[in-house]
Each structure stands twice: as structure tokens, then as C-alpha cells.
Amino acid sequence: xxxxxxxxxxxxxxxxxxxxxxxxxxxxxxxxxxxxxxxxxxxxxxxxxxxxxxxxxxxxxxxxxxxxxxxxxxxxxxxxxxxxxxxxxxxxxxxxxxxxxxxxxxxxxxxxxxxxxxxxxxxxxxxxxxxxxxxxxxxxxxxxxxxxxxxxxxxxxxxxxxxxxxxxxxxxxxxxxxxxxxxxxxxxxxxxxxxxxxxxxxxxxxxxxxxxxxxxxxxxxxxxxxxxxxxxxxxxxxxxxxxxxxxxxxxxxxxxxxxxxxxxxxxxxxxxxxxxxxxxxxxxxxxxxxxxxxxxxxxxxxxxxxxxxxxxxxxxxxxxxxxxxxxxxxxxxxxxxxxxxxxxxxxxxxxxxxxxxxxxxxxxxxxxxxxxxxxxxxxxxxxxxxxxxxxxxxxxxxxxxxxxxxxxxxxxxxxxxxxxxxxxxxxxxxxxxxxxxxxxxxxxxxxxxxxxxxxxxxxxxxxxxxxxxxxxxxxxxxxxxxxxxxxxxxxxxxxxxxxxxxxxxxxxxxxxxxxxxxxxxxxxxxxxxxxxxxxxxxxxxxxxxxxxxxxxxxxxxxxxxxxxxxxxxxxxxx
Numbered sequence: 001x002x003x004x005x006x007x008x009x010x011x012x013x014x015x016x017x018x019x020x021x022x023x024x025x026x027x028x029x030x031x032x033x034x035x036x037x038x039x040x041x042x043x044x045x046x047x048x049x050x051x052x053x054x055x056x057x058x059x060x061x062x063x064x065x066x067x068x069x070x071x072x073x074x075x076x077x078x079x080x081x082x083x084x085x086x087x088x089x090x091x092x093x094x095x096x097x098x099x100x101x102x103x104x105x106x107x108x109x110x111x112x113x114x115x116x117x118x119x120x121x122x123x124x125x126x127x128x129x130x131x132x133x134x135x136x137x138x139x140x141x142x143x144x145x146x147x148x149x150x151x152x153x154x155x156x157x158x159x160x161x162x163x164x165x166x167x168x169x170x171x172x173x174x175x176x177x178x179x180x181x182x183x184x185x186x187x188x189x190x191x192x193x194x195x196x197x198x199x200x201x202x203x204x205x206x207x208x209x210x211x212x213x214x215x216x217x218x219x220x221x222x223x224x225x226x227x228x229x230x231x232x233x234x235x236x237x238x239x240x241x242x243x244x245x246x247x248x249x250x251x252x253x254x255x256x257x258x259x260x261x262x263x264x265x266x267x268x269x270x271x272x273x274x275x276x277x278x279x280x281x282x283x284x285x286x287x288x289x290x291x292x293x294x295x296x297x298x299x300x301x302x303x304x305x306x307x308x309x310x311x312x313x314x315x316x317x318x319x320x321x322x323x324x325x326x327x328x329x330x331x332x333x334x335x336x337x338x339x340x341x342x343x344x345x346x347x348x349x350x351x352x353x354x355x356x357x358x359x360x361x362x363x364x365x366x367x368x369x370x371x372x373x374x375x376x377x378x379x380x381x382x383x384x385x386x387x388x389x390x391x392x393x394x395x396x397x398x399x400x401x402x403x404x405x406x407x408x409x410x411x412x413x414x415x416x417x418x419x420x421x422x423x424x425x426x427x428x429x430x431x432x433x434x435x436x437x438x439x440x441x442x443x444x445x446x447x448x449x450x451x452x453x454x455x456x457x458x459x460x461x462x463x464x465x466x467x468x469x470x471x472x473x474x475x476x477x478x479x480x481x482x483x484x485x486x487x488x489x490x491x492x493x494x495x496x497x498x499x500x501x502x503x504x505x506x507x508x509x510x511x512x513x514x515x516x517x518x519x520x521x522x523x524x525x526x527x528x529x530x531x532x533x534x535x536x537x538x539x540x541x542x543x544x545x546x547x548x549x550x551x552x553x554x555x556x557x558x559x560x561x562x563x564x565x566x567x568x569x570x571x572x573x574x
Contacts, residue, residue: 009451010080011398012048016057020067023078026087034075034112040145040152041110042074042138043091047082048398049251049264049314051323052122053105058321059125060134066125069135073142074109081106082313082402083449083458086511089522093163095119109141114519115156160519175564184216184225191228195257196235202262204252205236207272208527208535214279226283233280236273237292240357240364243327244350245386247295248303249273251317251529259357260364263324263395264317268530270300271408278416288370293416300409301428303397308439308453309431310401311409319395326392328362329385330354337388338381346381400451403440403464406432408530410471414478426478433475436468437487445512446491462510462533465495469540473547485547492544495537496559506562508534538563 004024005017016023024030034041044061046053060066070076081088081104088106094116096102102121109118118141123134132140145152187209190198197203210229217226236242239258242249249269250261274296281289304311319325329352335343346352349372352363372378410429417425439455440447446460446468469491476484498512501523510522510533525534541560545553 005078009449009454009456010048010083010400011396011451012046012053012080012082013078015048016061016078019057019061020064020071021061021076022067022071023076026077026079026084030075030077031112031114034110037075038112038149040074040117040141041112041114042070042076043079043106043108043110044076045079045081045088045091045106045108046104047080047314048396049266049316050104051262051264051317052103054318054321056105056122056134060123063125066135066138069138069142073138073145075112082398082400083456085461085463086515086518086522089510089524090163090518090520091116091119093520093522093524094159095121097159097163111153111156115153115160116519117152117156117159163520175561180216183212187213188225188228191232192256193231196228196232197256197258198232201256202252202254203256203258204529205241205249205269205273206232207269207276208531211276211279214276214283218283229280230284233277233289234370237277237288238367238370240366242292243295243299244365244367245382245389246299246303247292247297248299248315249296259366262317263327265299265303265315266529267300267304267311267313267402267405268408270296270304271405271412272530274300275408275412275415278412278419282419286370290420293420294422297413297416297422297425300413301425304409305428306399306401308401308450309435310450311406311432312397312399313402313405314398316395316397319393324358324362324364326389326395328356328358328364330356330362334385337384342377342381342384345377346385349378349381400449400456401435401440403436403446403448403460404467404533404536405530406436407464407467407469407471410436410468411474412471414471414475418478426475429471429475430479430481430484433472433484433487437472445494459512459515461512461515462495462499462508463530463536464533465491465499466533466536466540467531469495470536470543473540473543476547488540489544489548489552492537492540492556499533499537506538506559506565508537508563534563 003017005013008014008025079087091108092102092106095106095108098119105122107120107123108116110116123137125133127133127136192198198206198209210232213225213229235258241253241258241261248265251264251266251269252262254260254262274293277289277293281293300311306312317323331347331352331354334346334352338346349368350365351368355361356363358364410432413425413429417423439450442455446464447455448458448460448464449456469488472484472488499508501507501509510524525532527535538560541556541563545557545560548556
């Protein structure tokens with residue numbers, strides 16, 4: 001068995017390079033091997049910071065007996081969803097269509113042509129109520145393929161046809177005050193008045209929704225619209241979602257109270273939240289908001305900055321296989337570091353109790369109040385606890401540089417640096433921008449990832465062009481440097497030329513017209529944990545219409561309006 005992942009640039013793929021599973025990277029060779037053997041493809045998609053990806057890897061992919069089943073009956077393909085969001089999007093749509101939900105690790109069974117016929121997410125090593133074990137699933141799929149392959153192929157073709165039909169063109173709609181007011185009303189209906197945010201557990205930072213409400217307030221002056229923003233912003237900043245010692249937000253809270261995070265820290269979350277809190281500080285001037293901006297910016301530069309000037313993708317959820325090991329505390333641990341008096345004070349301030357709110361009696365740190373009454377003592381205690389925590393085992397870092405996420409960080413640092421007069425943040429944004437354009441822009445096109453200063457081969461998707469263009473436009477406004485405007489215009493022109501859906505009102509594919517052909521060409525304008533390529537493109541085009549030369553203003557303005565129409569059409573149809 002050859003180790004085909006050992007040369008991968010993805011840390012996630014490298015995590016699996018020594019598995020007994022005969023993994024293939026995604027590519028024509030893997031599909032050809034499935035056709036040669038006439039066996040299904042087992043596609044496993046995840047990412048380096050994913051807790052349940054690690055769990056399934058330890059339980060199943062490192063198990064010799066499970067690997068033997070996989071190798072005998074399937075061509076096994078491992079994909080890093082952060083490197084290949086196009087593959088992830090296609091098969092996540094299929095997973096959600098088949099099961100009504102999605103997540104990672106994603107486990108899909110495909111025909112040798114790449115068409116999905118059975119999809120799911122995590123599977124345990126032993127059966128659970130309503131869920132077979134992974135080995136049972138492998139045996140069942142292999143037997144079904146051996147006994148009725150044409151039935152599975154026919155079902156897979158129907159699934160692809162259904163997904164393609166759903167992504168077809170939609171009738172035109174109008175963006176007006178009524179549509180915006182309807183969106184505000186919907187968000188207010190879903191707003192959690194007790195704990196902030198929207199909906200129940202698990203709770204993700206609703207950054208795009210908060211940005212929308214904040215902009216609506218700034219446009220209309222409606223104080224009642226600002227109230228959910230204030231509540232949610234404070235709940236996230238003071239809760240366990242935010243690292244109270246080192247700064248930086250975790251990906252989501254497992255509970256509705258923002259107390260216990262899923263501990264991985266993603267670059268895109270922190271770029272988006274930095275920009276939101278900088279904007280929110282400008283609207284309110286609140287002291288805790290300024291502190292949150294400062295701590296988040298410092299986290300980005302200190303903990304995610306790479307030697308080459310870019311920003312790494314994430315910090316892992318686990319430390320040495322244990323979730324939260326680095327971050328949680330008991331009262332005894334606080335006293336050990338701070339002494340009895342300061343330890344008791346810190347336990348009260350950070351809500352660390354004997355019973356705890358996490359596993360084994362430990363607690364996440366949550367500020368009881370936005371402005372600690374003893375400011376100097378608070379800073380001294382934080383520094384001492386952080387120094388002690390730095391001596392603990394630390395989570396791994398996925399140090400690949402992703403163009404889109406770096407664009408979010410560049411724009412956020414430029415905006416925050418301008419608003420708070422921190423030129424060092426703007427300098428960090430400029431270093432990252434130079435790295436992206438010097439290294440990721442190859443032969444007139446943008447590539448998605450690099451690692452250790454070496455660019456990968458994966459083509460940039462729409463969000464890479466759009467988010468990086470947005471960041472460069474923000475940087476241009478912060479510095480006045482013409483290069484950043486020129487580079488942003490180049491990226492936008494390429495996006496308009498290669499990603500548009502013909503004969504549609506401002507709709508865009510997520511992959512370029514000359515990208516690898518998959519069983520479906522993804523096109524999703526919905527914002528998720530990060531903004532979609534289409535919405536980022538609309539925003540960047542609108543900004544460019546103000547900043548570009550007079551001969552370009554009308555063109556970008558029209559393209560921005562068409563992009564907005566395309567997004568609204570999608571949501572009205574949904």
C-alpha cells in the first residue's frame with residue numbers, strides 16, 4: 001500500500017498519512033482506479049481543527065480491521081474541505097438532501113463516476129440506537145453494490161439531477177426597503193431575548209446578521225434594532241466563546257448561553273468578528289467592545305500570523321486528544337497560580353465553581369461583568385493566568401494560508417486599525433496582502449492555499465476572489481496605497497469574467513468556468529459561518545464602484561446591483 005498523502009500540503013491530509021487505510025487524494029487517478037476495480041468510492045471530508053473528525057479517525061481509520069474492510073471494498077478518498085470547498089459543497093448538498101442535516105466528518109459513498117448514492121456524517125465504531133456502526137455500514141454498502149449496482153447508479157443519477165434542478169435560474173426580484181424590513185422582522189422573531197444570538201443550541205456567532213442589523217440601525221436610527229446587537233455582542237464577548245485570557249473566539253457554543261465553546265478557533269470567525277466589533281465600537285464607544293477589538297486583533301497577529309506574513313487557518317479543538325485541555329480551570333488551579341486571595345477573586349470574576357460547567361468539574365472562563373471594578377488587578381491576574389496556561393500543552397495549528405479567510409482578516413485589521421489608530425494592525429494587513437498577491441496570484445489567476453510560503457495547486461473559488469478583493473479595498477482606504485485598489489480591481493474583473501452564470505440576473509457559480517468539472521457545478525449565495533462568494537462579491541463591487549476611476553464606476557455599480565438582485569431572488573425562492 002503506497003502512502004499517497006505523505007506529499008500533501010494539507011495538515012488534515014497529513015494527519016491521515018500513516019493510517020492503515022489506503023487513502024487517495026481527490027483526483028482523476030482515484031476515480032479511474034474506482035472504475036478499473038468497479039468498486040464504489042468512499043469519500044471522507046473533514047478539516048484539521050474538527051473534533052469529531054479526530055474522533056472518527058481514532059476509532060475507525062486507525063483501526064486495522066476497519067481499514068481492511070475499506071481497502072477491500074472501496075477506493076478511499078480523503079478531502080480537506082478547507083482546501084476544496086467546491087467538493088465539500090457538492091457532496092454536502094447531497095448529504096443534506098438525503099439526511100436533512102450535515103456536518104463533518106462527512107462520509108459519502110459514490111459511484112466510480114463520482115455520483116453520490118449514500119451519505120452521512122460521523123459513524124461510531126459500535127452501533128447506537130438509530131445508527132449502525134461504521135463497519136456495519138461498510139459491509140451493507142459493499143453488499144448492495146455487489147448485488148444491485150445499477151439500482152444504486154440510477155438513484156445516484158436522480159440525486160444529481162435533483163440538485164442540478166434546484167440550482168437553476170430563478171425569476172427576478174427587487175431589493176427595496178420592504179425586503180430589508182422583512183429581513184429585520186425575521187431576525188427579531190428568531191432573536192433569543194434571554195441569552196442573545198438567534199435560535200437555540202448549538203449557537204454560532206451570527207456575525208452577518210449582527211452586521212446587517214447594525215447597518216440598518218446606522219441607516220434608520222431605529223434604537224429597537226440596536227438592542228439585539230448590544231445584547232448578543234456582550235453575551236459573546238463576555239462568555240466562554242471568547243478566550244478571556246488570550247483573545248480570539250471559538251467556532252461556536254455547544255449551549256444556548258454562550259458558556260461552553262467547541263474550542264477550535266477559526267481564522268474566518270475571528271476576522272469577521274474583529275470587523276463587526278470595530279464597527280460596533282464606532283457606533284457605541286463601549287469600553288468592553290474596544291477591549292474585545294484589541295484582544296481579537298492581537299490574537300490574529302500573535303497566534304495565527306505566519307512567518308511569511310499570512311494568517312493560518314485555525315487552532316485545533318483538541319489538545320493531545322482532549323477537548324478543552326488547554327483552556328479550562330478549577331478553583332484549585334486558579335489558587336495554585338494566583339494564591340488563595342487572588343484565586344478566590346478570579347474564581348468569582350470568571351465564574352469558576354467547584355462543580356464546574358465543563359467536564360470533570362472544570363470551568364470555562366466567563367466574565368461576570370463587562371468592566372471589572374479593579375482594572376489593574378484584573379490585568380495582573382489575566383497575565384499570570386495566561387503565562388501559566390502557556391505552560392500547558394497547546395492545541396495544534398493548521399498553518400495553511402487560505403486566500404478567502406486571509407481577505408477577511410486583512411479587511412478587519414485595516415478597518416480596526418483605522419478606527420482605533422493602531423498602525424501596527426494596518427501594517428500586518430499590508431504584509432498579508434503582499435504575500436497573497438505575490439505568492440497566491442500565479443499566471444494571472446488566484447490560487448486558494450499555500451503552506452510554508454509554497455503555493456498549492458488548487459484554483460481559487462469565488463469566495464477567494466471576492467473576500468480578498470474586499471480586504472484589499474479596505475486596506476486601500478486605510479493606507480491610500482494605489483496598489484491595493486489596482487489588485488482588488490484585477491480580482492473583481494476576473495470574478496466577473498469567470499464565475500457568472502450565463503443568462504441570469506447577477507447569479508454566480510462558486511467555481512470558475514475553467515475549473516475541474518464535478519458532478520455538479522456549485523452555486524450557493526447563502527452566508528453560512530462565513531460569507532458566501534456571491535455576497536462578498538456584491539459588497540466588493542459596491543465599494544469598488546465608489547473607489548474606482550470614473551470610467552469604471554457605472555460598470556461596478558451595475559454589477560453590484562445585479563449581484564444583490566441575484567441573492568434576493570434566491571432567498572425569496574427559498
